[in-house]
Amino acid sequence: MSRIGLFITCVNDALYPSTPKAVVAVLERLGYEVDFPAAQTCCGQMHANSGYRRDAGVLARSFEAVFDSYDAVVTPSGSCAAMVRDQYPDLTGSDIGRRVYELSEFLLDVAEVEDVGARFPHSVTYHPTCHGTRALGLGDKPLRLLRAVEDIELVELPEADQCCGFGGTFALKNSEVSSAMLADKCRHASGTGAEYLAAADNSCLTHIGGGISRSGGPRPVHYAEILASDA
Template structure:
């Protein structure tokens, strides 16, 4: 089996530690030994997108050193995986991004499985994040994994391909546009009647979750609870 390193990302490290824990449970369930290199830091995406290329390059070089000895680097973040593939070659000339897998890519393309032994008896709708869809080309990989979960009921999210309006610093620099996009996404999510809204990036789920929390104080249907799809795959409820 390949030597697997877990890249948890700074958002998960600071706010959502249950997501990388879920990734470990899934991979160990499939027989993989997973290492967590404690020296890992931010991938540098915010720095690169804001024009701080030297700082981003320093973080890219750090990433290369920390994960140099791993055959596969698994992360529960489409946006951070895309950063290593799309921008690292321009920042440092590295090709380490070819060894970085968003979780669904690793499970389907490396582990060769759709059924990870999960059970989650709830109604779920799925938001395909922009980086996962457009940068990584994940397609329906996360959905294929969710469809194999015992007890789950998946419902379609209207206008699922539309951005939630987060986009990292985009939400800060273009507040009004971002808020309008978020309102559309939350309205569509609430209209599904689902208990949970799953996605592959907790950054997007943070944005959507904030919008849904505000929506819950208004007349109309309550919105679903945001959840990273890795936590569903790790569940055996």
């Protein structure tokens, strides 16, 4: 595969730059060259999900223009990958989603690698995010990668398949329901006794992290940062 483009996403660009840096570290460790097209911007997910389809279409066409020349586009976000794959065909008629991969999809399905050479001597529990699970069908792919990390201790998260309550604007428009869902997730996470809680979307980790900061529990971390670790 000759050209790989990194799509970092808005949330990571603004709040979690260490996550896309971790993606680059993992891919370069495996011998890939990764480009970062500076003209990239939002994929339009927030706009599309809020009913602003015209604005979402503008952003979708921008994404297509920026990443059109790449053989694969890798992103550390299940929700943004799902946006491009599921909604772009309807918004613009584009099939670029066939070349967009959430990190675990690329590593396992394209690179055909489970052990990326990471070491993380800590206990970790894993939350499978809704978009990754239901829209992309990631299944246990991130967990397969985490299981191969040296010295990691994986702790099962009770009711792991239950939503954390974020859902983008859902957390704002349905705050009471969202808060109740978050409380359940934080209680289960804290009950594992794990040091870290990993997931495939920093948006969900932001929501869970907010709850944990008030109630106590494992430290949120994107699983890409665990895969990039060698300490």
